Amino acid sequence: MNAKGTVFRYGDDVDTDVIIPARYLNTSDPKELASHCMEDIDKDFVKNVRDGDIIVADDNFGCGSSREHAPIAIKESGVSCVIANSFARIFYRNSINIGLPILECPEAVSAIKAGDTVEVDFDSGKITDVTTGESFQAGAFPEFMQELIAAGGLVNYINRDIENAGKQD
Amino acid sequence: MGMTMTQKILAAHAGLPEVKAGDLIMANLDLVLGNDITAPVAINVFKGIDADKVFDKSKVALVPDHFAPNKDIKAAEQCKQVRCFACDQEIENYFEIGEMGVEHALLPEKGLVTAGDVVIGADSHTCTYGALGAFSTGVGSTDMAVGMATGKAWFKVPAAVRFNLTGEFPEHVSGKDLILHIIGLIGVDGALYESMEFAGPGVASLTMDDRFTVANMAIEAGGKNGIFPVDDQTIAYMEEHAPGKEYTIYEADPDAQYVQTIDIDLSQLKPTVAFPHLPENTKTVDEIEEPVVIDQVVIGSCTNGRFSDFKKAADIMRGKHVKKGLRVLIIPATQQIYLDCMEAGLLKDFIDAGAAVSTPTCGPCLGGHMGILAAGERCVSTTNRNFVGRMGHVDSEVYLASPETAAASAILGRIASPDEL
Numbered sequence: 001m002n003a004k005g006t007v008f009r010y011g012d013d014v015d016t017d018v019i020i021p022a023r024y025l026n027t028s029d030p031k032e033l034a035s036h037c038m039e040d041i042d043k044d045f046v047k048n049v050r051d052g053d054i055i056v057a058d059d060n061f062g063c064g065s066s067r068e069h070a071p072i073a074i075k076e077s078g079v080s081c082v083i084a085n086s087f088a089r090i091f092y093r094n095s096i097n098i099g100l101p102i103l104e105c106p107e108a109v110s111a112i113k114a115g116d117t118v119e120v121d122f123d124s125g126k127i128t129d130v131t132t133g134e135s136f137q138a139g140a141f142p143e144f145m146q147e148l149i150a151a152g153g154l155v156n157y158i159n160r161d162i163e164n165a166g167k168q169d
Numbered sequence: 170m171g172m173t174m175t176q177k178i179l180a181a182h183a184g185l186p187e188v189k190a191g192d193l194i195m196a197n198l199d200l201v202l203g204n205d206i207t208a209p210v211a212i213n214v215f216k217g218i219d220a221d222k223v224f225d226k227s228k229v230a231l232v233p234d235h236f237a238p239n240k241d242i243k244a245a246e247q248c249k250q251v252r253c254f255a256c257d258q259e260i261e262n263y264f265e266i267g268e269m270g271v272e273h274a275l276l277p278e279k280g281l282v283t284a285g286d287v288v289i290g291a292d293s294h295t296c297t298y299g300a301l302g303a304f305s306t307g308v309g310s311t312d313m314a315v316g317m318a319t320g321k322a323w324f325k326v327p328a329a330v331r332f333n334l335t336g337e338f339p340e341h342v343s344g345k346d347l348i349l350h351i352i353g354l355i356g357v358d359g360a361l362y363e364s365m366e367f368a369g370p371g372v373a374s375l376t377m378d379d380r381f382t383v384a385n386m387a388i389e390a391g392g393k394n395g396i397f398p399v400d401d402q403t404i405a406y407m408e409e410h411a412p413g414k415e416y417t418i419y420e421a422d423p424d425a426q427y428v429q430t431i432d433i434d435l436s437q438l439k440p441t442v443a444f445p446h447l448p449e450n451t452k453t454v455d456e457i458e459e460p461v462v463i464d465q466v467v468i469g470s471c472t473n474g475r476f477s478d479f480k481k482a483a484d485i486m487r488g489k490h491v492k493k494g495l496r497v498l499i500i501p502a503t504q505q506i507y508l509d510c511m512e513a514g515l516l517k518d519f520i521d522a523g524a525a526v527s528t529p530t531c532g533p534c535l536g537g538h539m540g541i542l543a544a545g546e547r548c549v550s551t552t553n554r555n556f557v558g559r560m561g562h563v564d565s566e567v568y569l570a571s572p573e574t575a576a577a578s579a580i581l582g583r584i585a586s587p588d589e590l
Contacts (some may be wrong), residue, residue, distance in 0.1 A: 013357055013358070013447060013556075015556045015557075017535075017536075017554070017556040017557070017559050018557055018558065021535045021536070021558055022206075022535040022537055022559075023536055023537070025206045025235075025236070025244055025535075025537075026240070026241060026243035026244045026247060027247075028209045028210045028238055028247070030212060040404060040557055040558040040563045041557070058369065059358055060358040060391065061544055063357055063358065064293065064554060064556060065292075065293050065554075066207065066290075066291055066293040066295075066307040066308060066309055066551065067207065067309075067534070067560065068207070068210055068309035068311060069206075069210065071309075072210075074589065075488060086358065086361060088358070088361070088391060089362050089391065089393055090293055090307050090308060090388075091310060093308065093309065093312065094308075094309035094310075094311065094312075097309060097311040097312060098309075098311055105543065118265040142193055142325075143491075144193040144323070147191075153311070154311050154312070154315055154323075155214060155217050155311065155314070155315065156360060158315050158319060159217075159218060159219050160319070161321075162218075162219045162220065163219065164184055
């Protein structure tokens with residue numbers, strides 16, 4: 001699976017309150033959440049984001065609240081992938097659970113600039129900055145998480161488990 | 170190899186003799202929690218799982234506390250969805266308005282968590298229950314849904330940072346100053362993916378309320394959980410609030426591995442404030458050079474909304490009046506705390522001083538309702554986050570502090586130390 005898009009570049013500690021402000025959490029509708037994505041840090045994000053685009057950020061992306069609305073808003077806005085030096089842990093597991101690809105790759109983060117076109121090969125973890133021609137290698141996910149991602153998220157993974165348990169009865 | 174306290178609890182719940190940092194495990198859950206913001210998403214996900222019923226209707230807790238009492242029509246719809254699900258699933262621990270409180274103050278008070286438990290909650294401050302010697306951590310709505318369906322959750326076993334506490338707090342210093350000091354020291358990702366294990370002779374001098382406050386903000390240092398050893402105070406708390414509920418005391422092995430040990434002498438701490446817009450931007454109040462004039466004070470939340478918090482604040486505010494033009498909101502975190510404050514005469518102290526007293530809600534902490542800030546306004550708050558726009562307008566500011574510092578600031582109209590009164 002591949003992704004290709006234009007980069008939106010952010011700094012350290014992008015928290016879930018700026019990804020989706022709490023004043024919009026009176027709904028769980030993904031489209032409505034996406035319409036306010038990144039509003040408090042980047043007013044133009046929603047206007048400019050296109051399907052396939054990529055968020056690149058420095059340390060501790062997604063820190064703060066456990067709101068799954070944050071990765072949902074990012075995914076629904078069309079973003080294909082988030083690349084960062086590191087992710088806050090709840091955001092990390094939420095993204096994997098809902099099937100939003102995230103990659104930790106400090107080398108790529110330090111080289112990629114806002115507006116660059118970047119291509120990501122999720123199977124190999126290879127990140128290519130098409131604008132500059134540079135390539136980077138993201139770390140591989142542990143086997144269990146690869147299974148979760150391959151199943152399309154935690155719910156599909158668990159349903160398969162429940163189905164298998166049913167067959168054994 | 171020795172295990173940390175957290176690792177021992179996780180191993181026992183995964184049915185394994187031993188785990189080590191980095192292992193991926195499936196653990197059995199003792200409690201799954203959600204609120205009116207996160208449970209609606211989880212309920213939608215739950216419908217997509219091949220399970221008709223929750224794994225154990227006594228081990229799911231649903232608390233409408235964030236935008237409740239309903240702040241608007243959409244919030245009312247979300248609360249209704251949670252209420253209907255609780256009714257359909259015969260959830261035993263659903264707390265309706267009138268008996269609800271801020272979830273992380275409510276659950277320990279109701280005796281739903283005891284030492285040795287594994288708890289997940291679709292709320293980042295679920296780490297609060299580490300104060301009781303439980304492993305508890307915040308997760309998202311999908312984890313909550315799967316937890317409700319299966320009674321299990323996946324975890325990466327965390328490494329740990331050990332905080333060796335010695336000494337005792339000076340006057341007017343409490344758990345909030347300790348945890349703000351720690352976050353200032355290690356940063357908002359200083360314990361990323363790790364356990365924060367509190368130990369040492371200083372632990373004994375921390376009240377249970379101090380421990381709840383400290384464990385509550387482990388997430389603000391990126392921690393997976395914060396956890397305290399079980400001592401006589403913990404046991405007394407559990408006997409009072411959870412009589413008859415079993416508990417298991419786990420202790421870290423003497424040869425447990427820690428990524429680092431940080432020594433903290435409690436007697437050296439001072440009233441501490443986190444400046445906008447990260448909890449790591451800490452200063453002691455005596456380091457503040459230019460007066461920080463404020464518009465609002467909030468005392469409450471899962472961090473500092475317990476009886477002792479209000480007792481300390483009232484002791485400072487009693488017989489004085491809040492600075493003219495300042496709004497002061499007092500929000501006891503549960504109905505029981507509200508009653509205890511009433512019976513102790515604290516609510517009269519607050520109202521006489523010019524403060525507003527509210528029914529329990531998370532409201533202002535996350536900019537939901539009941540105390541939203543306008544552009545340019547500043548608030549001293551006993552809550553846990555001061556991110557951009559956290560309590561309202563993107564150009565407003567939140568300063569995190571202890572109840573005593575917040576109370577002194579309410580009287581003087583600027584960030585102030587309790588020592589100044």
